[in-house]
Amino acid sequence: MYELYFKRLFDWLFSFFMILILFIPFIIVSILIKIDSKGSIFFMQERLGKNKIPFNVYKLRTMSHKKRKIEQVYKNDAEITGVGYYLRRFKIDEMPQVINIFLGDMAIIGPRPCLPNVLEKYNLDDYRFKVRPGLSSIAGVNGSIYLSWKEKWWYDKYYVENLNFLLDLKIFLKTFLIIFQGEDKFINKPKL
Structure with missing residues (x-):
């Protein structure tokens, strides 16, 4: 019941209010x-979103304006700008994704959206595409960036398989700890 009805309603309400709240900080960060x-x-x-439907994810630009190959970028990449470093560190670069949530492309909590080439390269199972x-x-x-792709997919x-309100709430609350304390404080590799 939660997954079918309430999760999307909560996502929509949350994203609507976050768009209003974040408008002024967004202007400052944009400058x-x-x-x-x-x-x-x-x-x-x-x-790739639910059912492998492609969509454009919105982020604040944290890297130089130069064209580059699509690939995973890590925190020590030379192309990350000075402001971009802090936007990434405090997850502020993800702020525009509330628009994706509002539009229904994404949810507040779910597997992170993957690049189409990751699907081709690793032949991902379809389970992660059953949800937004x-x-x-x-x-x-x-642990996110400290996990292998196999470990991330295990978590996905x-x-x-266990999606419910309490799991979403736990992830939501732990997200704030990560923003303030850093991902390296919460590495929990699954036993595969």
Whole structure:
């Protein structure tokens, strides 16, 4: 019942109010991005959503404006701008994804949306595409960048098979700890 009705309603209400609340901080951050480097304020990239339907995920641009190959970027990448470092560290670059949540492309909690080439490269199981991808995820609150793809997918499968309100609430609350304390404080590798 939660997954079918209440989760989407909660996501929509949450994203609506977050868009209103974040409007002024978004303007300030946008100005900082433009002062720090050339290029667009936004970074958009195609990702796969529920049922493998592609959509454009919205983020604040944290890297130089140069064209680059689509790949996973880590925190020490030389292309990350000065402002971009802090936007990434405190997850502020993810802020525009409340628009994706509002539109129904994403949920607050769910597996992180993957790049189409990740699907091709690793031949992902379909279970992670049974739900909307999330702004935060169970893998994200258990080490995220410190986990292998196999470990992330294990967490994704666990999430899909155990989706309920209390699990979403736990992930939601733990997300705030990660924002303030850092991902490296919460590494929890699954026993595969």
